[in-house]
């Protein structure tokens with residue numbers, strides 16, 4: 052048994068710096084947990100001369116990834132550099148050299164998680180990725196360990212801090228989308244190019260990772276239907292507020308009759324839903340299990356120290372397994388064949404905002420169209436618009452299938468009384484599950 056564990060870091064930015072600090076500052080606690088010292092010995096960076104807020108010898112920094120990956124003394128590689136194809140090769144090479152891997156890289160795990168887990172298992176190595184979803188929240192461990200005995204039926208995630216920050220500022224402070232996005236960028240939540248945040252791709256990557264684990268099926272990124280928040284308007288938020296709703300970018304993963312649907316979309320949540328009060332950059336994942344019922348995991352989804360906490364906890368799991376001689380034993384292959392729901396098997400309530408001609412019979416035409424598609428109304432608001440002779444109608448439907456909504460949205464264009472369909476958002480959360 053080794054009397055100390057050596058760690059190689061790929062990356063020393065926001066997260067990598069936090070990892071070094073936690074390993075150094077919590078060393079006594081680490082030794083107590085794993086039974087031996089844990090030390091960062093080599094670190095890959097892009098610029099060795101950059102000033103860094105961390106206590107490491109300059110000689111431990113390198114520009115060559117294979118100085119770290121090929122170092123025979125290093126037991127565990129912690130990947131916090133980002134990137135996809137090159138980084139994947141580094142991690143496969145590390146696993147093939149029997150080094151355990153811990154990563155925060157959601158882009159990589161969403162696309163190649165199954166392949167990396169397989170390589171880990173073939174090499175009797177661990178591959179842990181808690182920090183890749185909801186930075187500091189132990190949701191991967193929550194699903195893999197805490198709820199391992201249950202059958203997960205539904206996940207709802209606020210898993211992107213940038214969009215949650217923007218929607219909170221728009222909803223609570225009346226801030227514009229552009230100003231709120233700029234503030235999220237200045238505070239460091241947003242990706243370098245925030246398109247992946249606001250268009251829902253970052254959340255979709257995280258939901259693919261969660262759904263794969265929760266349902267033990269090989270759910271891929273392309274299985275997640277994605278829409279973002281860049282077209283959400285002040286009018287939408289105002290009408291939602293009047294009806295008792297708060298808007299959030301929600302990731303869904305739902306399983307019924309062994310068929311799964313996954314999506315990310317702006318959603319109106321009933322104000323009394325537990326997720327409606329998750330504000331600013333905070334993340335939360337709501338999990339509904341057949342046996343446990345409703346649970347919710349809440350906390351910081353990003354940031355140096357929260358994300359590093361997850362990384363170092365993964366490191367503790369790896370070192371504990373090393374000392375017990377049980378690395379690579381976690382079940383990695385999905386248990387079930389992937390079965391996705393078709394449009395007629397997906398049901399939800401929707402908020403629809405329309406501009407119509409304010410004339411006799413307009414409403415009855417709408418009612419006829421909706422009922423011919425088996426969609427019934429739960430709530431209706433009608434308000435005159437500035438433009439003479441036009442009105443704004445907001446409808447919240449009862450649950451109907453996506454097939455019926457698609458047909459209705461096709462046919463509504465042909466109604467002479469309808470000027471435009473301004474918006475269409477999912478509604479959730481009145482009642483459990």
Ligand SMILES: NC(=O)C1=CN([C@@H]2O[C@H](COP(=O)(O)OP(=O)(O)OC[C@H]3O[C@@H](n4cnc5c(N)ncnc54)[C@H](OP(=O)(O)O)[C@@H]3O)[C@@H](O)[C@H]2O)C=CC1
Nearest residue numbers: 062063064065066096097098131132133155156353354358
């Ligand atoms: N920041 C956060 O809150 C969270 C981040 N993550 C994930 O963690 C990972 C790291 O994020 P973060 O710390 O914010 O990123 P940063 O940009 O702050 O840090 C990246 C680090 O990797 C080094 N690096 C990048 N590319 C190369 C390369 N080709 N060769 C050598 N060194 C390289 C950089 O070197 P140098 O310092 O010399 O520039 C830097 O130290 C990403 O996968 C991200 O998605 C996950 C959850 C939250």
Ligand SMILES: N[C@@H](CC=O)C(=O)O
Nearest residue numbers: 211212213240242353
């Ligand atoms: N840009 C991401 C950072 C963490 O993953 C976010 O806003 O959540």
Ligand code: NA
Nearest residue numbers: 181184185188
């Ligand atoms: Na996490």
